Amino acid sequence: MKSGSPVANAKLAERKRRGGWEWLLPFSLLLPAVGLMLALYAYPFVSSIYRSLLVKGEGALTLANYAKVRELYLRDVFFSLEISILSTAIAAVLSIALAAYLRLATGQFARLIGNVYRFPIFIPFVVVAQMMRTFLAPHGLLNIFLAQVGLLNMEAPLQLLNWKGLAFGFVWKQAPFMTLIVLSGFEMVDNTYIEAARSVGAKLPQVIIRILVPMSRATISVALILAFTSTVGTFTLPYMLIGGKVPTTVTVDIAHRVTYFGDYGVANALGTLAYVMVVFTAIYYLRYTVRRGIYEYQEG
Amino acid sequence: MVTKRWIATSVAVVAILSLLAACGPTPTPEVVKEVVKETVVVEKEVEVTKVVEVEKVVEVTPGPEPEEVSMVYITAGDVNMLALGQNVLAPDFHEMYPNVTVAVVHTGPGDAGSRLIFEKLLADKEAGKDPGDVDVAMVHQKFMAWAMEEDLLLKYADELETWQYMTAGDVKNALGTDIEGYAMPMFHSQTALAYNPDEVPEPPKSYEELVEWVKENPGKFGYNGIKGGMSGVSFTVGWIYWKSGNYDKYAVTGPFDEAEVATWEEGLKEMKEFNEYVTFTAGNVGTLDALNRGEIVMGPVWVDMFYTFMLEGKMDPKMRLIVPEPGMPGQPMYFVIPKNARHPEQAKKWVEYVTSPEVQGNIIIDRYNWYPGIDGKFVEDVAPPEAFERLYKDVSPETLSKYGKSFPIVEYFDAMLEAYEKWVTGG
DSSP: OOOSSSHHHHHHHHHHHOOHHHHHHHHHHHHHHHHHHHIIIIIIHHHHHHHHHHHHTTOOSSSSSHHHHHIHHHHHHHHHHHHHHHHHHHHHHHHHHHHHHHHOSSSSHHHHHHHHHGGGGGGGGHHHHHHHHHSSSSHHHHHHHHHHTTOOOTSSSSTTTTTHHHHHHHHHHHHHHHHHHHHHHHHHHHHHHHHHHHHOOHHHHHHIIIIIIIHTHHHHHHHHHHHHHHHTOOOOOHHTTTTSSOOOOOOOOOOOIIIOOOOOOHHHHHHHHHHHHHHHHHHHHHHHHHHHHHHHHHOO | HHHHHHHHHHHHHHHHHHHHHHHHHOOHHHHHHHHHHHHHHHHHHHHHHHHHHHHHHTTTTTOOOOOEEEEEEEOOOHHHHHHHIIIHHHHHHHSSSEEEEEEEOOSSSHHHHHHHHHHHHHHHHHHTTOOOSSSSEEEHHHHHHHHHHTOOOOOOGSSSGGGGGGGGGGGGGEEEEEEETTTTEEEEEEEEHHHHHHHTTOOSSHHHHHHHHHHHHHHHHETTTTTHHHHHHHHHHHHHHHHHHHHIIIIIIOOOOHHHHHHHHHHHHHHHHHHEEEEEEHHHHHHHHHHHHHHSEEEEEEHHEEEHHHHHTOSTOOOOOOBBBBBEEEEEEEEETTTTTSSSHHHHHHHHHTTSSSHHHHHHHHHOOOOEEGGGGTTTSSOHHHHHHHSSSSSSSHHHHHHOOOOHHHHHHHHHHHHHHIIIIII
């Protein structure tokens, strides 16, 4: 605080006038909440980044852990990113379609779908993983079913215990969750907009793409970010579905470094790369919503 | 709008932070703290009972009453180790010695679980805590090197009645550390190749034959790499033993020599080629499931898991096992008694009890399908014949002593895993 500026001077004068420690009051009210955030989230976050720069037995900060990541796990880092983007994208398309259906359709069937689609949200990833590994296995339920109806030769079953099955599992779990959020955005769109569009000849796809989606952009990006971040951080599904295959996800590599080597350095370096993956989406999202918020605030 | 923005912002922040929290460092010390808490209770109990005992002596008892003892048994390993201690061994032991109650504490699977026990014992020692909190512990092989170096353990085993039954090599040596007298194995578990005899009437008897077989039958052999569980790790370690021919140096005598690592390159590059013909499974259980469903016809498994699956009806009973030459690793888990144990005499009785032929035959073999910690021939008369027959049918005691290898010493082990990542899965 510069003492020269008139604002700062006024503040100082005000503080003097009131005297005592009263100026601390707002900070003390903030303290519990902010303190909790700092202790539970900020501290482990910073500490894991710091520890990614340490190698066991050496005092100085080093990039050795990142060099090892580059040497051994670079492909896995990209694989994690790709699989997360792919599954989030597929889940987004599906969830928008489903949410649009639930928003626009009426009747018994739509109500039934509206109740049923939520089930996967309540099923933990580990259960999804266990389901998928028997369902998608080469001699699993899906292949046997396809063979029974004559669509497939059991000698050459679909190989799904790889990135395809992984994407399938993620979409199965994330799409309903995204639908829930997207639908809440669609519900906010007033019927008059849809009716107006229809009265000038808009077809269903146009109603979705030009009315519902643009008017719910903020909600959809919340859904995208929540689904993407939790996909990047999921361990059980990739571990149980593809395990030691090559490539695998960063989370499996983290577990591997910790279990077999007790090597928290490289594990933290991998973790830091996972932060980087999600941080970009978050920055974009924050900037977008903050700008939009200020704009609307001034206008309103 | 401000509220909405605020909600949206906090949602984003929470989303990121929850990921961070999930990736944060494991709270290792907390578990240790729990152990300490538990033992505080134990301390109190002991003090209270002492008071009672004094009164008794004064008022009635002419002869000495057996002292009430609360013993702490801490175990690493999977939850089945906790269940075994809590539901089977501790109650049975209490029946034999009604004055001794055993509290079972569980740390966690794998070397990480043993590491916690080591850290607890070391902390006790460094704090000068004598007597300490732990009376007897169940640990993996790696633990022995750590604990022997810090001089944490009591030499107790050769005083026991059951010491005479101990014949295996890993009673004397654990991953290069001399441990004779400091540890008693409760069981041995072994890896082997499981196969479907209908599809493979003549299984390959060595790694060399296996490589040829795999090339003729692409996709029919499956394993789980090195990130999906120890059966794949074990297969890989066996591969390096085979290619290098240096088992003794890596697993028995040591010492670690960095120059050895470079000599694995060629063998591991051959493994990379081998992997082209292989189906990768998802974990130890993944291999068993794939074998049972007929997706693969051969793959490395833990013998105890294999038979337990069979008993539970999750594995076709026709499946067989073979340990290929020059061998695959297995590992024991050991009983150790800390130097500062509160009740060393009772702890010895506990170890003696679990290593007795009766417990080894009826519980270790029959119920858990482990190979006994003691020499198999002393268990033969005690174990239910069908259990004994099941366990030794494919992997005879002779095979086991010839081809049942140890895992390499710690430094080589780490180097092998990383070499695999570099030359087999990397690049």
